[in-house]
Amino acid sequence: MAKQNLVRLVNKESGETYWTSKNKKKLAAIKLEFKKYSKKLRKVIVFKESKK
Secondary structure, eight states: OOGGGEEEEEOTTTOOEEEEEOOTTTSSSOOOEEEEEETTTTEEEEEEEEOO
């Protein structure tokens, strides 16, 4: 993954972080939001894009 394409996904409840890549040309104005499994909370929760 290229360094400038990395995006940080954070969940406020658990404080967990995921790193993923993003296509800057197609998704420039859109904030990513994914449902992922939280190991701490043991359920599926929403992770939102935040600043690096």
